[in-house]
Structure formats: C-alpha cells, structure tokens
Amino acid sequence: MPSRRAIIRGLAGVTSAAGFAGCTRLLTRRDTVELNLPSNPHADALPARQHAVDDALRTDEHGNSLAPRYHTVLLLGLRNPPTVEHARTVERAMRELEGAYDWSPDGLFHVLAWGSGYFERIGELAAAPVDHPEVLSRTDDPKLETYDAALVLSADDPSTLLDAERGLFHGGSLAGSTPDARLGDVFRVVGRRTGFMGEGLPAAHTDADGIPDDAPLPKDAPMFMGFKSGRRGTQATEDRVTIEEGPFAGGTTMHLSRLRQSLETWFSLSRNERVARMFSGTLTGEDVDALTDDVPFEGGVPEAAREHDVVGHHEKVARVREDGDPLLLRRDFNTVDGGHAGVHFLSYQRSLADFQATRKAMNGWYLRDDSERVRERRNNGILDFITVTARANFYVPPRGGRSFPLL
Numbered sequence: 001m002p003s004r005r006a007i008i009r010g011l012a013g014v015t016s017a018a019g020f021a022g023c024t025r026l027l028t029r030r031d032t033v034e035l036n037l038p039s040n041p042h043a044d045a046l047p048a049r050q051h052a053v054d055d056a057l058r059t060d061e062h063g064n065s066l067a068p069r070y071h072t073v074l075l076l077g078l079r080n081p082p083t084v085e086h087a088r089t090v091e092r093a094m095r096e097l098e099g100a101y102d103w104s105p106d107g108l109f110h111v112l113a114w115g116s117g118y119f120e121r122i123g124e125l126a127a128a129p130v131d132h133p134e135v136l137s138r139t140d141d142p143k144l145e146t147y148d149a150a151l152v153l154s155a156d157d158p159s160t161l162l163d164a165e166r167g168l169f170h171g172g173s174l175a176g177s178t179p180d181a182r183l184g185d186v187f188r189v190v191g192r193r194t195g196f197m198g199e200g201l202p203a204a205h206t207d208a209d210g211i212p213d214d215a216p217l218p219k220d221a222p223m224f225m226g227f228k229s230g231r232r233g234t235q236a237t238e239d240r241v242t243i244e245e246g247p248f249a250g251g252t253t254m255h256l257s258r259l260r261q262s263l264e265t266w267f268s269l270s271r272n273e274r275v276a277r278m279f280s281g282t283l284t285g286e287d288v289d290a291l292t293d294d295v296p297f298e299g300g301v302p303e304a305a306r307e308h309d310v311v312g313h314h315e316k317v318a319r320v321r322e323d324g325d326p327l328l329l330r331r332d333f334n335t336v337d338g339g340h341a342g343v344h345f346l347s348y349q350r351s352l353a354d355f356q357a358t359r360k361a362m363n364g365w366y367l368r369d370d371s372e373r374v375r376e377r378r379n380n381g382i383l384d385f386i387t388v389t390a391r392a393n394f395y396v397p398p399r400g401g402r403s404f405p406l407l
Helices: 003-016 086-099 118-121 158-169 273-278 285-289 301-308 315-318 352-363
Strands: 070-078 109-114 149-155 187-196 252-261 333-335 342-350 386-395
Touching: 070 118, 070 158, 070 342, 086 109, 086 158, 086 342, 109 118, 118 386, 149 158, 149 386, 158 187, 187 342, 252 352, 273 285, 273 315, 301 315, 315 352, 342 352
Parallel strands: none
Antiparallel strands: 070 149, 070 187, 109 149, 109 386, 187 333, 252 342, 252 386, 333 342
C-alpha cells in the first residue's frame, strides 16, 4: 500500500499536468478536495442526503413507505490510487446519473458509498466512521469483505438499473445520451448483488433453490418468508440515522449482508409457528393480519420465552429501541443470486454500534436461561432459517461530499 506522502506526491504530478496545480490536497478532517467544478446543477432539486428517499416514495394506506421493486448493488474496487482528477470524474459521472433520471421510483435512486477497504487504502481507517466488518454470531462464519466503494441503485423498472450500469461502467448510454464521464474509468466492478421487493415478486421466483414446491407463500407477499416488512414504526427515520456532528455530518453508515434462507424448514412450520418466530409467541396469524404501521409488544422477551418456549425476531430487536424508536433504517431486499433464495440485508444507521447492538439483541443468547427449548438457533426468532454468508461496511457521505471522502 503506498504511503500517504507518496499518494500526495502522485496527486501533485497528476493535477499539475492537468492544469490544477494547487488542488493537490487530499481531504483532511476539515478540508475538502477542490474539484474546480461548477456548482451541481441538480443540487436544488435533490436532497442533500444521498440516503434520503422517503419523501419521494409511494406509501400504502397506512402510511408505510413502499420500496422500489428492483435493486442492484455494484461493489467496486479502485483501479489506481486516488487523485483529484479521479474525484472530478466520479463527481461528473454522478451528476450525469442525476440528470438522466428523476429522483423517484419511476426514475432511479442511487447512493455512492465508501467502504472500509477504501479508508484503509488511504491510511485513515482509525479515523473513519466505519471499520472492517466482524463476525457477530457464534453460529455464522461469513466472508468479511472490504470493498473500496459501492453503488446502490433502486427503481421500479429493472431495465433502468441495467441502463444505468451499462452507461456508467460498460460504454452504454444513460437514458439515451452518451455520458461525458463514467465511473468505470475510476472503478472496476468486483461484485454485484441484485434483488427485488414488493407484492407478487417472491411468488414469481419460487423456482429458486431453497423454496419448496408446495410453499404456502401468499401470491401478494413482498418477501420470501411470507410477511410484510418495513412498517414505519419498525424503521428508524432518515433523521435518526444521519450523523449530526463532526466531519461526517449529513452522512450515515451502511451495512450490507448476504443472507441465505432455508425456506424448506421455514414452510414446514404452521403459520402460527412462523408468526411466533418472526414476531412473538404472544401473537397469532390473525393478530399479524391486523397490524398496520407498527409491531407493538406489551410484555418482556424473557417472560415470553418462559411462557411460550419460543421468541420472535421482532420482539428481540425491539429491545434496543431508544425512546421507542428503532435504530436501523432497513432497505433490504429479496434475492435469487446464485440460484438460491436469500436476502441482501442493507441498513443505514448513525453508527455501526447501532447495527451491532441490534444484531446482539437478535442473537438472543441472553434467553437460554429462560427456556431450555430456546437455543442459539432453535426456537430463537428466524436464526434457524438464515445463514449470514458475507458482511461489508460503508460510509455514505452527503451528496455534496460524495466523491473521495478522504479523511
């Protein structure tokens, strides 16, 4: 890995040759790269936060946000050490993307995030708002991935995602126009995650491995496990996950996991047994059908374990709410990548400590003394039906500082 001094020397040579002598500074904790670009022409029409989409989303009759139906996450590696010229290219490419599509489900939502591998590359991982991912459970052995960056794309039309990917990385056009700058000049795509979220989409993909032929999956279910996700009372607000102070203010942290699902076992249970593991043993299928914008719990989780010999996923993670508010804003989606049913779990949170606390609550190890039937996986929420195969951490800067947030 080149030293920071060597990177700066390299920056000086590149920027001087390009006519940008004096613009050789890497970002420090209080400085910004001077890109010598005109003001972003789309700035007034777009939210300052890259992760802010709630105001543009459709909602259901209960005010719950409806996620775009199709999703792609492109995992990126830098082709060369970062320079100011590369930062200019990235910012210009992102502006081209903004100009090509409306900020809406009918258009395209996009987020450029920077991974723990990037911060390590520039020698500033200790100062970054994210660290390398960790193993967070005794029952999983995920691949711990350290990417330089990720581009998150979401839209209701899957062809829009392909159009954007080709235009940015493979020489294609963006909404029919040839872009002047492409992310592919700076990054190479080293991984690709795809999926979907919405009524009817899981039922259209039941030919994937891991899903039994006779699975009682409702035709209108938005997720493979057959239940609705993302009720607004179970989601942190965009304000709650935004970093409020310091050099990273206006941004957020992002965690990305790959979960492999074991739906043969899941659908071998009765619906009330699935309700007990997803929600709580205190609820029935009829109770869940009546839920609107939240999943409330009246009693404590240890008491529920002692009474029902099973604990639910939702009631466990509800324990880490602050003043009744969740810590994570989930933007996860179903996948059949690799031909097997699963979930790409994508969440935003103010600090990765919030994600870690939520996962610790989900582990439920503290409940084994309350019921001999609740074990590390068995009768312990949905843990017996998912396996975490990969983890990665990212920082999402505000829109105005999204190009090479070097610390």
